[in-house]
Amino acid sequence: MLIATWNVNSLKARLPRVEEWLDQTRPDVVCLQETKLSDKAFPALSFSSLGYESVHFGQGQWNGVAILSRVGLDDPGFGFADGIEPDVDARLVAATCGGVRVHSVYVPNGREVGHDHYHYKLSWLARLRHHLAATCSPDGEVVVAGDWNIIPTDTDVWDPSKFIGSTHVTPEERGALDEVKSWGLVDTFRRRYGDDAKGLFSYYDYTAGHFHKREGMRIDYVLSSPPLAERSILDVIDRNARKGSKPSDHAPVLAAYR
DNA sequence: ATGGTCGCGCAGCGA
Numbered sequence: 019m020l021i022a023t024w025n026v027n028s029l030k031a032r033l034p035r036v037e038e039w040l041d042q043t044r045p046d047v048v049c050l051q052e053t054k055l056s057d058k059a060f061p062a063l064s065f066s067s068l069g070y071e072s073v074h075f076g077q078g079q080w081n082g083v084a085i086l087s088r089v090g091l092d093d094p095g096f097g098f099a100d101g102i103e104p105d106v107d108a109r110l111v112a113a114t115c116g117g118v119r120v121h122s123v124y125v126p127n128g129r130e131v132g133h134d135h136y137h138y139k140l141s142w143l144a145r146l147r148h149h150l151a152a153t154c155s156p157d158g159e160v161v162v163a164g165d166w167n168i169i170p171t172d173t174d175v176w177d178p179s180k181f182i183g184s185t186h187v188t189p190e191e192r193g194a195l196d197e198v199k200s201w202g203l204v205d206t207f208r209r210r211y212g213d214d215a216k217g218l219f220s221y222y223d224y225t226a227g228h229f230h231k232r233e234g235m236r237i238d239y240v241l242s243s244p245p246l247a248e249r250s251i252l253d254v255i256d257r258n259a260r261k262g263s264k265p266s267d268h269a270p271v272l273a274a275y276r
Numbered sequence: 277a278t279g280g281t282c283g284c285g286c287a288g289c290g291a
Contacts, residue, residue: 027282027283027291028282028283028284030283031282031283031284052283052291054283054284079283079284079285080284080290127290127291129290129291167291223281223282223291224280224281224282224291225279225280225281225282226279226280226281227280264282266282267281267282267291
């Protein structure tokens with residue numbers, strides 16, 4: 019089972035690159051973020067012609083998440099199921115694919131430390147943990163994959179000194195991520211490569227040649243429940259997909275299980 | 277050179 023996550027930064031702008039990549043890579047399941055499409059505009063036919071069932075949760079213009087699967091796609095879930103008021107944004111969609119409960123997440127950016135959007139980010143992560151606890155068990159096969167907008171450790175960014183006082187690295191954000199992980203999710207990528215493996219990034223700002231200078235951050239990851247993490251056989255970031263014409267600013271991240 | 281790029285949608289915000 020090969021599962022991928024990719025923030026495509028507009029599926030409308032990225033569809034040719036996504037189709038090419040699906041054809042070449044043939045993952046079993048793909049979590050997409052930032053489709054920036056309404057559900058009506060989601061190109062389900064493009065994916066079905068490549069052999070993928072799909073589910074999309076969008077709002078148009080901003081956000082929007084999807085799951086593609088060629089190993090079945092059942093019991094779709096849209097947003098939080100915590101019985102509180104609905105999330106204002108389309109940032110979470112779930113489905114069962116090949117026996118795995120898969121979640122595609124687009125964690126709020128936070129904008130600035132202390133900003134309303136920063137508090138929204140922290141509460142969103144707390145709601146995600148509650149959502150997981152209410153809808154599935156870490157004793158089962160669970161994947162939560164997406165754009166987390168959090169740099170888990172200083173190893174996951176090219177120059178931590180550039181991020182002092184900014185979002186993505188604060189103890190509050192890292193603590194909120196740790197709370198989600200402590201429900202029962204493993205970052206198999208970091209476990210595989212160890213804390214001394216540097217320069218492995220999933221996101222590079224479009225500006226100022228950051229990609230070519232390898233100035234990026236690892237903010238996209240596939241987290242796995244322990245039974246799946248035990249069967250992990252591969253974790254890679256597809257850097258090639260960040261190259262060429264009209265790339266997303268994020269690279270796809272892939273995880274495989276035996 | 278004190279910015280640098282995208283995508284949205286058509287000004288300026290968000291990332």
